[in-house]
């Protein structure tokens with residue numbers, strides 16, 4: 030077999046066999062196939078697409094390119110939830126403890142911020158002492174003991190994806206649906222969970238900008254999961270405005286803790302309750318979705334989800350008092366200023382991407398790979414789409430390192446808002462559900 034023939038076959042729009050895909054992916058991982066051939070192949074895939082069978086073979090080949098974690102000795106089912114990335118998306122922080130407190134073990138590997146979208150590890154690292162660096166034996170031990178572990182990806186998990194992802198980043202081949210679906214699913218499959226709920230974000234602050242693309246990605250990932258023998262369901266959820274009110278690492282941890290105390294913003298609370306119940310039902314913890322919904326509400330009301338969060342934080346070296354005194358334990362920014370509305374009217378746009386970019390510009394994300402993030406900075410919304418604001422009323426508060434940074438953020442954020450003279454209906458949060466069965 031020769032790489033050049035496989036590239037030519039895809040260039041001509043033909044379907045590759047499982048053997049050809051395996052040859053290409055293992056050859057690229059072992060460096061027998063150079064970057065320039067892999068780049069040409071990615072572009073051929075971008076332009077000609079892949080069949081569901083090819084996408085599944087690609088996913089499985091990438092999962093096989095490194096370590097595959099076997100969690101079957103830990104619990105009969107391990108749950109995972111994955112978001113395709115958004116702004117203010119702190120779902121994992123609240124959903125993980127909620128599901129674990131309801132009796133279903135959760136073991137997942139999370140990532141760091143990427144572009145305008147935040148990362149779960151960056152958020153959790155704002156808790157003093159908390160670490161994502163966990164060995165596989167520790168990962169398993171913590172699932173057994175605490176029922177919840179969130180770790181950074183080990184270097185050997187789907188290394189073919191790691192190489193291909195950085196190549197795609199610089200060859201204009203990131204937006205290919207089969208390449209995105211296989212990239213996400215190869216890591217999920219290699220990480221060992223057998224029940225996976227995917228949250229495909231759609232809108233201004235998401236990778237997928239249209240419902241058609243988000244639907245196609247969700248369907249593709251659910252189909253791959255089924256062919257790979259995993260239970261996978263997906264939801265397409267709104268990311269036109271930030272999720273909840275807080276954007277920024279420590280600010281989002283505070284909001285997740287408030288939500289576990291039953292005092293979270295309405296949209297974020299709705300989403301975590303719905304997704305936690307869905308995951309519990311998929312794992313057969315309850316007989317019906319209604320029973321799962323009642324269970325998660327009870328786990329918030331009786332404080333057990335909050336206690337699970339504290340146990341999880343302590344197990345990974347963090348200060349568990351963060352749940353009792355988030356303001357005292359978490360870092361806070363020295364400059365906090367309101368951004369006031371220049372008009373009266375009903376908010377008709379609060380564009381998520383601008384908030385993500387501004388949080389990064391304040392120091393909450395990275396401009397370059399090795400930058401250190403500032404956990405304290407960010408933005409807290411005081412109004413969302415559909416809310417009426419009077420001229421001079423705060424739209425949000427900006428948490429910054431300096432007054433100059435805060436002024437810069439205010440200048441970036443004002444154009445992210447639109448006002449309407451007439452009432453505006455807020456966007457529907459959960460737009461579509463794709464069940465595993």
Ligand code: URA
Pocket residue numbers: 113194203208209210212213
């Ligand atoms: N997230 C991934 O892990 N891979 C992609 O290709 C896109 C988003």
